Amino acid sequence: MFGILTVQCFFYFDHFPxxxxxxxxxxxxxxxxxxxxxxxxxxxxxxxxxxxxxxQEPKFLWYVIFCSAWIP
Known part of the structure; x- marks a missing residue:
């Protein structure tokens, strides 16, 4: 968006002095x-x-271990 606004500002200053x-x-x-x-x-x-x-370590390590035990 910064580039678009910069082009619009240059256009404004160039065409409406x-x-x-x-x-x-x-x-x-x-x-x-x-x-x-x-x-x-x-x-x-x-x-x-x-x-x-x-x-980052998991906040609930026991939950991760428990859930990963259910994955075959």
Whole structure:
């Protein structure tokens, strides 16, 4: 979505240079918010999928053993 919004912002600034500064500020602000969203998404993904990754043991080991005993 960030790429689509970036293209739309460039299109807007290129085709409507005489718009009010308030409209330009609104477009720039929405682009900036989407940029922050992308940065936080990348950070969150890295943080929880790479940095904090550790093999998890089953929370109920007895349940896993019991259920696996029923599988032929």
């Amino acid at each position: 005489k718009d009010k500064w308030s409209f330009k500020a609104l477009v720039s602000f929405s682009w900036f918010l989407e940029l922050l969203n992308q940065l936080f998404t990348v950070w969150w993904t890295y943080e929880f999928q790479i940095r904090l990754f550790k093999p």
